[in-house]
Structure formats: C-alpha cells, structure tokens
Amino acid sequence: MIERWASDLKKAGHKEVGGVLFGEQIAEGDFRIVEATRQRFFGGTATTFNRRGGAARKEILALHKKFGGNPERFNYFGEWHSHPNAPAWPSRQDETTMYNLLADQGEAVNFLVLIIVKLDRDARFHIGATTYLASGHKLNCEIDVEGAERDVAGAALSDEEDEK
Numbered sequence: 001m002i003e004r005w006a007s008d009l010k011k012a013g014h015k016e017v018g019g020v021l022f023g024e025q026i027a028e029g030d031f032r033i034v035e036a037t038r039q040r041f042f043g044g045t046a047t048t049f050n051r052r053g054g055a056a057r058k059e060i061l062a063l064h065k066k067f068g069g070n071p072e073r074f075n076y077f078g079e080w081h082s083h084p085n086a087p088a089w090p091s092r093q094d095e096t097t098m099y100n101l102l103a104d105q106g107e108a109v110n111f112l113v114l115i116i117v118k119l120d121r122d123a124r125f126h127i128g129a130t131t132y133l134a135s136g137h138k139l140n141c142e143i144d145v146e147g148a149e150r151d152v153a154g155a156a157l158s159d160e161e162d163e164k
C-alpha cells in the first residue's frame with residue numbers, strides 16, 4: 001500500500017490526490033486499512049483537494065459490498081490525500097471537511113481518520129494520521145506499516161489527545 005501511494009504521488013507531481021479509506025476492526029481501537037481508493041477524475045489543484053462527494057459515496061458503497069456488508073468489522077474508515085506543497089498535517093480546511101463528513105455519517109460512525117501523505121524532495125515518504133471523533137475531539141493516530149508481503153497499513157488509536 002505504501003509503495004502504491006509513493007508511486008501515485010510521484011505521478012501526481014504537484015497536484016493533490018486522494019480517496020477514501022476502508023478499514024477492518026481487529027480489536028477494540030485497533031484497525032487495519034484494507035483499502036485506499038484513488039479518485040480517478042481528480043480535480044485537485046496544487047493547494048486544495050476537491051473531494052468528490054458523489055464518487056466517494058459510490059466507492060464506500062462498493063466497498064461495503066465487497067467486504068460482505070459487515071459494518072461491525074469492515075467500515076468506512078476515513079479519507080486520505082496528499083500534500084505535495086505543504087507539510088503532512090491537516091490544514092484548517094481539512095479539519096472542517098472531516099467534521100462535516102462525521103456529521104454526515106450520523107450515529108453509524110463515531111470517528112474518522114484522515115491520513116495525509118507526502119513525498120519530500122528526496123522522494124522520502126511521509127505519512128501523518130489524525131482521528132476525528134464525533135465528540136469534537138481529535139487524536140493523534142499511530143500508523144504501523146506492516147510487512148510488505150501483506151501490503152497493508154494498520155492504525156491504532158492512541159490516547160494522546162491534541163489541545164483543541
């Protein structure tokens with residue numbers, strides 16, 4: 001997954017790319033990202049990522065189907081996008097978007113994760129993750145990259161809480 005991200009970012013150059021994340025709950029508060037979609041018709045400019053709401057909804061529905069309609073275990077997990085021209089942490093606009101998305105999900109989803117990826121000038125891969133809670137809090141999120149043969153990234157919610 002990381003390799004695919006890195007090569008995607010290379011191709012996208014200075015444009016932002018992104019998509020939705022689908023996760024599997026392995027244990028309480030412990031998740032594995034099973035899929036990260038990449039929006040095909042991408043309208044991002046160098047500084048703003050235009051999330052395609054309609055396309056994202058379709059992707060989420062398709063993923064629910066693919067994973068057997070088992071939302072307790074497999075569910076919409078959040079969003080990812082790149083920050084080619086900014087550090088790998090969320091912008092104010094990103095945070096607003098995440099809280100709006102959470103509000104849209106209603107009570108079915110009580111948190112969403114935002115992953116921001118970036119290739120720096122030396123082609124080093126950076127990844128930052130934040131968890132947004134329906135309560136209005138946010139948590140730093142730990143990302144463990146599992147072995148390449150499994151091609152997945154896992155995320156564990158940490159207790160560390162940001163000042164808001």
Ligand SMILES: [Zn+2]
Nearest residue numbers: 049090091094
């Ligand atoms: Zn952003």
